[in-house]
Amino acid sequence: MMGETGDAGGGSAGEHPEALAASFSALLEDSAEDLYEHAPCGYLSTLMDGTIAKVNTTLLGWLGYRREELVGRRRFTDLLTVGGRLYHETHFAPSLRMHGEFGGIALELKGADGTRLPVLVTSTVKTGSGGEGQLIRTTVFDARDRRAYEQELLRARQEAECERDRVHRLATTLQRTLLPPVLPAVPGMDVAAYYHPASADEVGGDFYDLFPLTGDTWGFFLGDVSGKGAEAAAVTSLARYTLRAAAVYDPDPVTVLGNLNTVLNHEYHSTDPRYCTVVHGLLVPDAGGATVTLAGGGHPPALLIRHDGAAELLDTPGGQLVGALPDARFAAVRRHLGPGDTLVLYSDGLTEARTRGRVRYSEEQLRDFASTLAPATATTVVAAISDLLAGFADGVDDDTALLALSIPHTGDEEQ
């Protein structure tokens, strides 16, 4: 019937006034009953106990029921899914009783063949002259389009989250390649390391390594590249592999830093200089422990904790940033480690950490803290300093790396 009026009103109405009049007439004759039965939404009336009293053809069509299967035989809640029924009992029905209406609720109706139809439901209570509830009138709107739209949004969000996770995994994997996953076991020594990234999202610029050289000697280093992010990570990678290769060629720490300086300075120069600060060491074991030679390039001084708690900052005066200048100078310091002695290399994330407010944690504070740790081992020192960092909480705004080497106690040194 609506179709007929639509056809009559299309295009030619203006030329044929009588046709226009006929279409209006058809509209006026549109019965309320027909509007009810074939409305573009579902209508449902139930008794106060939910028993279906009246249902329109549109809703029967959506659900695939015949009228006699529902009217007087089923309750509205019988049409709901289990979750929907629960929601109806706990929210919908109480609210309807209290306010006389409840609307815009998203539910799922079960069709005769078990298919689910997402709908938006609004109900009002029809009251008698005494204010008592007589029946519940419910409109049901097809929400399949809306549900599809929501699912599309959800899918897009899941896809974005998946992509973000993938990028994060990539960054984490690449970062892992910049650090040795586990330190090798060094005969006659305890070794330990720690790495604290300032942010889970950023690829950090701290690096360290410990590796065998000829005979029973070992090379090790810890450094910090300027800047953050992927570009800093590229420099980190270059620095790390250059140091290892240079140490194999000539293990003298000052020469190693000189080679790294040449490589970085050639690779990065002019208006976007990239550089790093590094302490590079050579470890030569002997009968009483080991001799370490350290060369420093602009890096905070290494920390030496003696078995008796005496702590010393190993300055390498005049050592310059690595990579910033074509012919940078580097200086070395040499110490013998005996039983119970521990050497600690650290990055400036530690000594730049803000303890409270904006007060720096200084190298001297670190030295004083370290002297309380004796008798120490690499493992206990790394644990104690990483605990210290955890105490700074958000005061650590840079990456922090620690590398410690110690000669085990023999027991003799404590007498």
Added chain:
Amino acid sequence: MTIEFTVTTRDTASGPVLELSGELDAATAPDALEAIRLLAPSAGQQLLVDLSGLEFCDSSGVSALIAARNVAVAAGAAIALAAVPGHLARTLGLIGLAELFKSYPTTEDARKAWGSSASGP
């Protein structure tokens, strides 16, 4: 909490003056580098970096100073710093770069020192 970073440049008879103030870190260093790339000191001039308003400077900021020095060296000009904050002076000492930058208490001192050395023998 964060002090806004600003970078300005101006030309003087003795050479360009680069003024860096606020917090110079990884977030603001690109702005500084952008200005440094546009500096054009002439041979024999002095590029002066005015740090009197600098509140904070991390490793990215040190990179910017090295970049400024590279620009000066490439042009055959000198570089000097004015009003280096204590924490930065300490950092430059630690990383062995203090000697690369002539340092003066104020831009006026730097200008005077430049004037006397330029008119010298």
